[in-house]
Amino acid sequence: MRPFLTASWRNLLMLNFAADAHTLRPYLPAHTEPDTWNNIHYVSLVGFLFQDTKVKGIGFPGHRTFEEVNLRFYVRYKDQGQWKRGVVFIRELVPKPLITLVANTLYKENYATHRMRHQWDQPDNNTLNVRYEWDVAGQPNYMAATASATTLPLEEDSEAAFITEHYWGYTRLNHQTTGEYEVAHPRWDLHPVIEYDYRCHASRLYGPAFGPVLEQAPLSALLANGSPIAVMHGRKLRS
Numbered sequence: 001m002r003p004f005l006t007a008s009w010r011n012l013l014m015l016n017f018a019a020d021a022h023t024l025r026p027y028l029p030a031h032t033e034p035d036t037w038n039n040i041h042y043v044s045l046v047g048f049l050f051q052d053t054k055v056k057g058i059g060f061p062g063h064r065t066f067e068e069v070n071l072r073f074y075v076r077y078k079d080q081g082q083w084k085r086g087v088v089f090i091r092e093l094v095p096k097p098l099i100t101l102v103a104n105t106l107y108k109e110n111y112a113t114h115r116m117r118h119q120w121d122q123p124d125n126n127t128l129n130v131r132y133e134w135d136v137a138g139q140p141n142y143m144a145a146t147a148s149a150t151t152l153p154l155e156e157d158s159e160a161a162f163i164t165e166h167y168w169g170y171t172r173l174n175h176q177t178t179g180e181y182e183v184a185h186p187r188w189d190l191h192p193v194i195e196y197d198y199r200c201h202a203s204r205l206y207g208p209a210f211g212p213v214l215e216q217a218p219l220s221a222l223l224a225n226g227s228p229i230a231v232m233h234g235r236k237l238r239s
Helices: 021-027 097-106 159-164 202-206 208-215
Strands: 005-019 041-055 066-079 082-094 111-113 116-124 127-136 139-148 168-172 178-184 193-199 220-231 235-237
Touching (some): 005 159, 005 193, 097 111, 139 220
Antiparallel strands (some): 005 041
16 A cells, blocks of 8 residues: 655654653553553654655655654554554644644644754764754744764664654544554664753643653653655554
8 A cells, every 4th residue: 555655754853751651641542551661651852854755655845845843652552462562642843834734634643833943964974963943932942962973773672762663653533532553664773862952842832741741851862863754544443
């Protein structure tokens, strides 16, 4: 089956926080359960760049390259005895209103449109700088990192593998119905992060429950190199 959407995701910067299960419970889709690593409920603030974006094989002028910043947490779903590991998005920020309209209408996601920018530079052969910015009520928000320009492979059963290797998306449609879709991509390599910084008006963007979550120090910061991806057509999970 032809994918619904194809693109490349590049330079994925992920800041990973611990959250209380009670904070995430209202967003948990039916038929899924929380997925944890070392008994920690992770929430990740993720910034990256879409490139060469096509919907059903068609690229739309002005909508092929753009930034996204999302806040997500991790779940799993047992399908015919096999666990699928997935993510749930609290909110996804993009700079294009048409993208917001299509994603919210077709996938019932929680997209919002904000002014966004990114900056990548490599000041020398050893260093890579990545920065994503977005405006909230006229106030600048950002996440930025300096990392090694050289990549390393993922370690099996590591925190980084847990964060990056969830290949399904789950959306809470109502208290009985969940949307499911697959995101296919190869395993990513990581640029070891040297230092990072961020500023996020979390309560305004995601609600007051997420203010304390994103005000604490992240447990980790990861920078994945990314790859081509394919978002497959979704289905509904019902009782």
